[in-house]
Amino acid sequence: MTFPFVRLGGDAFERGWAHGKALSHRLRAFLDDGLCRLDALLDEPVTLDQLRTTLADYRAAIETGTPRLAEEVRGLAAGAGITEDEATLLQVRREILGYQRVPTLGDCTTYARSAGAEPVLAQTVDLNGDLDEHLAVLDVSAGPRRALVLSFGGLLGYLGVNDGGLAVGLNLVLGGDWRPGLPPYLAIRHLLDTAGSVGEAVEVLRGLRLASSRSLTLCDAETTAWVEVLGDEMRVSEGPESFHTNHFLHPGFAAHDELNVFARNFSRLRLKTCQAGVAELPRAATTEDHFALLSTAPIRVEGTGDLRRERTVAAVVLWPARGELHVRAGDPAVSPTRSFALT
Numbered sequence: 196m197t198f199p200f201v202r203l204g205g206d207a208f209e210r211g212w213a214h215g216k217a218l219s220h221r222l223r224a225f226l227d228d229g230l231c232r233l234d235a236l237l238d239e240p241v242t243l244d245q246l247r248t249t250l251a252d253y254r255a256a257i258e259t260g261t262p263r264l265a266e267e268v269r270g271l272a273a274g275a276g277i278t279e280d281e282a283t284l285l286q287v288r289r290e291i292l293g294y295q296r297v298p299t300l301g302d303c304t305t306y307a308r309s310a311g312a313e314p315v316l317a318q319t320v321d322l323n324g325d326l327d328e329h330l331a332v333l334d335v336s337a338g339p340r341r342a343l344v345l346s347f348g349g350l351l352g353y354l355g356v357n358d359g360g361l362a363v364g365l366n367l368v369l370g371g372d373w374r375p376g377l378p379p380y381l382a383i384r385h386l387l388d389t390a391g392s393v394g395e396a397v398e399v400l401r402g403l404r405l406a407s408s409r410s411l412t413l414c415d416a417e418t419t420a421w422v423e424v425l426g427d428e429m430r431v432s433e434g435p436e437s438f439h440t441n442h443f444l445h446p447g448f449a450a451h452d453e454l455n456v457f458a459r460n461f462s463r464l465r466l467k468t469c470q471a472g473v474a475e476l477p478r479a480a481t482t483e484d485h486f487a488l489l490s491t492a493p494i495r496v497e498g499t500g501d502l503r504r505e506r507t508v509a510a511v512v513l514w515p516a517r518g519e520l521h522v523r524a525g526d527p528a529v530s531p532t533r534s535f536a537l538t
Contacts, residue, residue, distance in 0.1 A: 196524040204336040207263040211270020219275040232324045252375035260377040285349035294369045301496035302367040307414035310435030312478040316362040316414040317485045320509040327508035327525045342387035343520040352384025359391025362513040364412040369453040371426035376406035440466045485512045490528040
């Protein structure tokens with residue numbers, strides 16, 4: 196599967212403009228496809244007019260939390276020839292979709308390790324809506340950092356690695372009230388723009404008000420960590436290895452987990468399988484060794500043909516010390532590896 200690679204530089208508006216211009220036809224088609232396929236995923240269709248007040252609230256929260264990214268969203272709209280409401284919707288689509296208390300097949304398996312081996316972060320990306328068709332890789336120079344960012348459908352951020360030696364991955368966890376705030380995907384982009392270590396990233400996160408629950412996995416040359424966010428609270432677990440799927444791991448958050456029992460059992464199975472698989476990897480494991488693990492069931496979630504069900508739409512291996520992002524788009528068991536480097 197082919198996908199775009201876009202280099203972005205200049206000031207915030209210029210970065211957004213270049214992003215929008217490069218992907219304008221794709222973004223217009225995505226917006227026109229049942230409003231970013233929300234109509235196929237929500238119980239009731241929704242219109243842009245119905246969302247304008249909500250989008251304005253999110254836009255204000257993005258402006259407050261990360262004003263440079265708010266300016267980049269405005270540039271994205273101008274470059275793509277879409278409205279600011281549409282550009283904002285691309286950033287908060289997952290929050291608009293909300294979370295459903297129904298059985299799911301999966302939603303990312305993530306691990307990182309640093310001690311005793313070259314630091315690495317690897318994960319599957321499990322999404323519904325067939326979003327592998329809208330995958331892109333961005334090479335972003337913003338402020339003091341340069342980063343390689345995996346993106347879907349006009350998102351300014353999703354996961355990635357920067358030239359400060361920090362890699363960031365993520366998992367969906369379900370809990371608390373989702374409300375207008377900074378979308379976690381933009382928070383990850385903000386981390387890649389500003390932080391150069393796990394410790395710095397955690398401190399930056401403490402100052403942000405996120406819109407929805409998430410777990411972020413962080414990796415640098417010295418350590419790894421997962422960070423669970425539930426409402427205005429955050430829990431951090433740091434160590435030489437980190438593993439996460441889609442249920443809360445911190446005991447204090449577990450009681451607030453809204454993942455249904457079927458999905459939680461599958462999440463626990465993927466977590467145990469991942470931990471066992473990583474234990475068997477050699478300390479000098481290669482990129483392809485990691486992809487082999489990510490391509491095995493149940494870590495890799497096969498599609499059923501149902502647009503509403505999650506499936507593995509990509510897998511990534513990030514080497515923070517090298518500044519490298521390796522990605523297999525679509526089903527990682529059959530997709531070739533494409534590699535990108537900051538050097």
